[in-house]
Amino acid sequence: MFWHKSSQTRPKVLHIATGNYSPRVIQKEVSSLAATYDVYVLQAVGLNDREEKAQIYPLSYYPQIWKRVLFNYPIILYYFFKIRPQIVHLHLWELVPFGCFCKLFNTKIILDVYENMHKKIASKEQYNQRLYKLLFQFFDKIARKYFFLIFAENTYLTSYPNLSKQHTVLLNYPRIEQFSTIQFRPNLQKPTIFYVGQISEERAFDTILKAICILKNQFSNIQLNLFGYFNNDGFAQVFQSWISENHLSENVHYFGMKAFEETAEISKDAFVGLALLKDFGDYRDSYPTKMFEYMATALPVITADFPHCLSVIQQAKCGFGINSEDENALVKKILWLLNHPKEAQAMGEAGKKSVEKYYNWRSEEKKLLDFYQSILNA
Structure with a gap:
């Protein structure tokens, strides 16, 4: 036929x-x-x-x-x-x-x-x-x-x-036009960390939650806004147990799957986007899509210190690459961004320009x- x-x-x-x-x-x-x-x-x-x-x-x-x-x-x-x-x-x-x-x-x-x-x-x-x-x-x-x-x-x-x-x-x-109207306005009185994507141990969520526990001692109202889905029910249960045992229910908020525009509106106070990956499977050789999306919205980025990720971050001068299994390194970079708001804003703007030109x-x-x-x- x-x-x-x-x-x-x-x-x-x-x-x-x-x-x-x-x-x-x-x-x-x-x-x-x-x-x-x-x-x-x-x-x-x-x-x-x-x-x-x-x-x-x-x-x-x-x-x-x-x-x-x-x-x-x-x-x-x-x-x-x-x-x-x-x-x-x-x-x-x-x-x-x-x-x-x-x-x-x-x-x-x-x-x-x-x-x-x-x-x-x-x-x-x-x-x-x-x-x-x-x-x-x-x-x-x-x-x-x-x-x-x-x-x-x-x-x-x-x-x-x-x-x-x-x-x-x-x-x-990313498509530039999709992010052209999105604008984050960091509120350092209630610092908000932004994440969109799959939620799993391979995405370093054990590291992220440990870092939030440390940061909470200095910023009791620090917020972590999560948008996406859990890779399996087992990790979802581990995640919820960690939140409960460490009394983080007022700090960590899970919103499920939403369009990026809606996530940005909910998290309009955010000052940084996380795009961490552990050395697992093909992650060492793969770009985290969210890294470019954060850049497109003028958010500074903290990502894995894999060579291909570092090449983007260092060329654009838009954030940091760290060992994704080191919660202290993550805490250090988050504190730097909170203590250097003007430099953080310049990083975000540099990332956006890099996306508009290259990525x-x-x-x-x-x-x-x-x-x-x-x-x-x-």
């Missing part, structure tokens, strides 16, 4: 995300594609995005992969035949079998590789079973051979040599559009 030879003037693109995924799917990729393509999105986890340029259809979210496959695949199939897209853009490995099915209808398949699973699979609860590991390895071989791939970091290419299809790297830089979505958008065009021409 070759349904793509129709009289339509704009190609159709279907994005599918059955679980957690990078905000790039809506905020960046979809927005960039909408000028040229008719874009449809099937998503299970809403991120409070406001993207009117795409037709969005909700899916139910299930933590278990087998449930996502069993209950969401029939819905996905329905919309696939209803929309009849030229390109299907997948955002999770579990969708590889569906991509293979789509290829029977002469559909081009893209897989977005957000994580280097070859380095991180051991940390994924849903992949701990031997069956899931074997399935990932099998799906990975299929994707390498038959799909077009988009990678989130250049370093991922070391794990993906000799690819059969075209591929590209899209760095998850923004414009260059990545061009790569995305060129990649799509090359796929349609393939």
